[in-house]
Amino acid sequence: MTTEQQEEEKICIIGSGNWGCAIATVLGRNAAILPFCSEAVNMWVYDEPVTLPSDKKSTAKLSYVINTLHENVKYLPGVKLPSNVRAIPDLKEACKNATLLVFVTPHQFLPNLLPTIRANVHPTRCRGVSLIKGLDFDEMTKAPVLISKSIETAMGGGFKCGVLMGANIADEVARRQMCESTLACDFEDDGCNERTRQLFDEPPNFRVTRINDVAGAEACGALKNIVALGAGFVDGLGFGGNTKAALLRVGLLEMAQFCAIFFQRVERGTFIESCGIADLITTCYGGRNKRCAEEFAKLKLIEHKANCDELWMDIEHKLLNGQKLQGTLAVKEVYALLENRELLDSFPLFRSIFEIAFTGRPVSTITEGIHVIGKRFVSNL
Amino acid sequence: MTTEQQEEEKICIIGSGNWGCAIATVLGRNAAILPFCSEAVNMWVYDEPVTLPSDKKSTAKLSYVINTLHENVKYLPGVKLPSNVRAIPDLKEACKNATLLVFVTPHQFLPNLLPTIRANVHPTRCRGVSLIKGLDFDEMTKAPVLISKSIETAMGGGFKCGVLMGANIADEVARRQMCESTLACDFEDDGCNERTRQLFDEPPNFRVTRINDVAGAEACGALKNIVALGAGFVDGLGFGGNTKAALLRVGLLEMAQFCAIFFQRVERGTFIESCGIADLITTCYGGRNKRCAEEFAKLKLIEHKANCDELWMDIEHKLLNGQKLQGTLAVKEVYALLENRELLDSFPLFRSIFEIAFTGRPVSTITEGIHVIGKRFVSNL
Structure with a gap:
């Protein structure tokens, strides 16, 4: 040879x-x-x-x-x-x-x-x-x-x-x-x-x-799907570009904060690479998580259907031919983790998205989650 | 009193x-x-x-x-x-x-x-x-x-x-x-x-x-309109979310680089405030600069109209009731400045947007401008 x-x-x-x-x-x-x-x-x-x-x-x-x-x-x-x-x-x-x-x-x-x-x-x-x-x-x-x-x-x-x-x-x-x-x-x-x-x-x-930075890039790829659910809620409510842009911005900050807390040596620059801000934008304007969450918001406004898990299953069946959404799985796990570590108050957006998706909290309250809690971890960006 | x-x-x-x-x-x-x-x-x-x-x-x-x-x-x-x-x-x-x-x-x-x-x-x-x-x-x-x-x-x-x-x-x-x-x-x-x-x-x-950071915030408010022209070109060509997200990302980097070169003490954090990334997103998905540039791209593809200034005037007349676009004014001035300082090669996106808007360069070449030249100034972000 x-x-x-x-x-x-x-x-x-x-x-x-x-x-x-x-x-x-x-x-x-x-x-x-x-x-x-x-x-x-x-x-x-x-x-x-x-x-x-x-x-x-x-x-x-x-x-x-x-x-x-x-x-x-x-x-x-x-x-x-x-x-x-x-x-x-x-x-x-x-x-x-x-x-x-x-x-x-x-x-x-x-x-x-x-x-x-x-x-x-x-x-x-x-x-x-x-x-x-x-x-x-x-x-x-x-x-x-x-x-x-x-x-x-x-x-x-x-x-x-x-x-x-x-x-x-x-x-x-x-x-x-x-x-x-x-x-x-x-x-x-x-x-x-x-x-x-x-x-x-x-x-x-x-x-x-x-x-x-493997950890930062990979975490962005998972966490953006959570933010995309929020983007879908905002679209489903008929809000305009200001609210959606604010949601993306706060979402990016919570992604960075999450990485700073749970992974070693995540680099600031990662969030302005394609895997960070660009993927977040694409996913929040066109991906399946955003589309399904938009449908969720619309159905909630009309039907007030009580069982969230059933509703997501119906939507997955209708829009994704039965495939599973990644954002809903991810937000459940992330919420459980943040609850376990008593960090929910530091992630108002992730928390709001979970509660709207799974606990019957009204979709219109999504805007309450669009704010930055202090700058404790945000220096990471 | x-x-x-x-x-x-x-x-x-x-x-x-x-x-x-x-x-x-x-x-x-x-x-x-x-x-x-x-x-x-x-x-x-x-x-x-x-x-x-x-x-x-x-x-x-x-x-x-x-x-x-x-x-x-x-x-x-x-x-x-x-x-x-x-x-x-x-x-x-x-x-x-x-x-x-x-x-x-x-x-x-x-x-x-x-x-x-x-x-x-x-x-x-x-x-x-x-x-x-x-x-x-x-x-x-x-x-x-x-x-x-x-x-x-x-x-x-x-x-x-x-x-x-x-x-x-x-x-x-x-x-x-x-x-x-x-x-x-x-x-x-x-x-x-x-x-x-x-x-x-x-x-x-x-x-x-x-x-x-007054300078950073104010410069973002002007420069985003240039990027929005690029976003409109991409939309007019019928490209998808990947290309547009890449354009926004590179646009943000050129905005930061421009500020680092031409203004004192612009802060990195400014670009992740609402005046930075959020305003850029809103403007590139819905503003008048993006809408007019989208129309420009479509008309160019059909008509190959030679005179760019006339075409912009027609579009302003049709879509803005005769009001002036800010992005086209800004990109002319920015291009003249960069040319004067021999910095055009460091701003491939701004340069491409100007040349497409005013020199008859084909709109489809916008993707050639979507890349980052080195990291000379980008450490600013």
């Missing part, structure tokens, strides 16, 4: 949903031209039967469809994947000797997948980048645990995992509209950091900036 | 347009209840004949209409002004013994008004707060001059002028929707600063935070 071959990167994407396939278009095109990377990009697919667009009565396995039509007809219809992206339903085969794992699967799948992944990746040169937006919470302490950290722990042996976050609505990335993205990683050497960045970076349309 | 009477505040609002009348509703209600303030709020009105809503064929003088109907039927129709707000067309009478001047007139009016104002306000206790959004530029050096500074210079005698900026679309303020506002001032003592804040603050709907 020559040195060149030894140092060749092998990418494996763990997941093949909407965002997984969108990032696969970028990684596939980059892998085909970057000299230090193997051309083939493996994509582990949770195989399921899908209906074929050509014949609505037939189904075929998703991996077969992706490998023959080069399109994920179920989760990213209408977008061609590069032919060097190979759908592989066998996890062992997919991640064999991988040097870069790209995690973009629902995060509850991870515990079942990681032991197999660990046993099959490149023994010394493998690292990960997580695109999963969410937070784990320790059952005992209720403390937040980064998904990237959970991955590192499960992989063991000094495995390092960064994150890619930012204002990256998947369909727009797939249609090659210009956007920015933040890669947060702190691998063993700067060469590895930069190579990882280059694997994702596809100027002029997909522009990746690298920072070191 | 008792001490109490001596210390009584007397408010005079210079201007009675859309924003002037909206802020008059807040100041009027506050003046009526705050013990340290004279109840009457004077509002200097540039008198003009207006059509009466009750009889479309009759006209009356604006000051007469305001004082009888308590409504500015031309610039803020449908909103009642508090009866203690008195429209006064005679400037001398309006500002007689005023202790707080609130400037909210088109800024080209100021040179004609300030000598009369200076001669009539309270001789020792008067200060100003400017709500005017714009920048002056020195004809010789092309350097930016804050309007609050021009006012201070013209008033002389140590007169101090702060600003009130923020995500404050006038109609929403007038309808008493919740919003935040930033008062930037640095008057002789903290008592005066706090009294001024209280005169504007009307919780829970109009929440005023005070900061010291």
Whole structure:
């Protein structure tokens, strides 16, 4: 084996949903031209039967469809994947000797997948980048645990995992509209950091900036979904741009304050990267959390339906085809944590969003949560 | 005269347009209840004949209409002004013994008004707060001059002028929707600063935070209109949320960089106040600069009309009833300044917005301007 071959990167994407396939278009095109990377990009697919667009009565396995039509007809219809992206339903085969794992699967799948992944990746040169937006919470302490950290722990042996976050609505990335993205990683050497960045970076349309602050970037990706619920409430009430902008601003401050309290060494600059303010704006003006919360507010105003959990389920069923909202899960966990630590008074917005979403508090009281409590932690920004 | 009477505040609002009348509703209600303030709020009105809503064929003088109907039927129709707000067309009478001047007139009016104002306000206790959004530029050096500074210079005698900026679309303020506002001032003592804040603050709907950084707050109020032109271009091209969020983010960084270069002691924290990020968001999602630029982009795509100045005039005529856009004026001045100082390469977004707006550069090239040049000045944020 020559040195060149030894140092060749092998990418494996763990997941093949909407965002997984969108990032696969970028990684596939980059892998085909970057000299230090193997051309083939493996994509582990949770195989399921899908209906074929050509014949609505037939189904075929998703991996077969992706490998023959080069399109994920179920989760990213209408977008061609590069032919060097190979759908592989066998996890062992997919991640064999991988040097870069790209995690973009629902995060509850991870515990079942990681032991197999660990046993099959490149023994010394493998690292990960997580695109999963969410937070784990320790059952005992209720403390937040980064998904990237959970991955590192499960992989063991000094495995390092960064994150890619930012204002990256998947369909727009797939249609090659210009956007920015933040890669947060702190691998063993700067060469590895930069190579990882280059694997994702596809100027002029997909522009990746690298920072070191994994915790800040990842926490922003989860917490913005909570703020987006508030944005949806404001929109559902018919309030204007002033109120919504104030909500985003206070939301950003509570996100920063949360990071300052619960994570080490989060950096101020992270909040003005794409993963911070830009992702927050995109999510609050167009994401699914904002849309569902807007619907929630409207239905509450008309129906005064008592059971909030039922109402959210109805909305998820109607607007998301049954998929789960991330913001409602996150705000429940964050509220439990803040209550446990007696910090609710320092987070009037997060608190208001939870109480409106789950305790029957009137939606119109959202504005009471839009204020900054002191500047105790805000110097973080 | 008792001490109490001596210390009584007397408010005079210079201007009675859309924003002037909206802020008059807040100041009027506050003046009526705050013990340290004279109840009457004077509002200097540039008198003009207006059509009466009750009889479309009759006209009356604006000051007469305001004082009888308590409504500015031309610039803020449908909103009642508090009866203690008195429209006064005679400037001398309006500002007689005023202790707080609130400037909210088109800024080209100021040179004609300030000598009369200076001669009539309270001789020792008067200060100003400017709500005017714009920048002056020195004809010789092309350097930016804050309007609050021009006012201070013209008033002389140590007169101090702060600003009130923020995500404050006038109609929403007038309808008493919740919003935040930033008062930037640095008057002789903290008592005066706090009294001024209280005169504007009307919780829970109009929440005023005070900061010291007048230059930062005022510059944000002018520069955001430039970014809003870019936002309109992106919307007109039909791009999605990712691109727009990236544009806002890079726009905020260029605003901060501009302030770091051209003004002394601008503070980082200013950009996360309402006058910074929140006003930028509101303006880029709903303001007149964004709407007109969106129209410009659409017309350019259809017509390829060669003369940009004509096209802007047509749009102003159609969408703004002939009023002038602030963003197009500002970007011309800012471009001339940056060119003069050989700094254009450090401001790719401002540069792109100017070139698209005025030199025939294709609107679709706006995305080329959405990137950050180094971190030379960005440590300011």
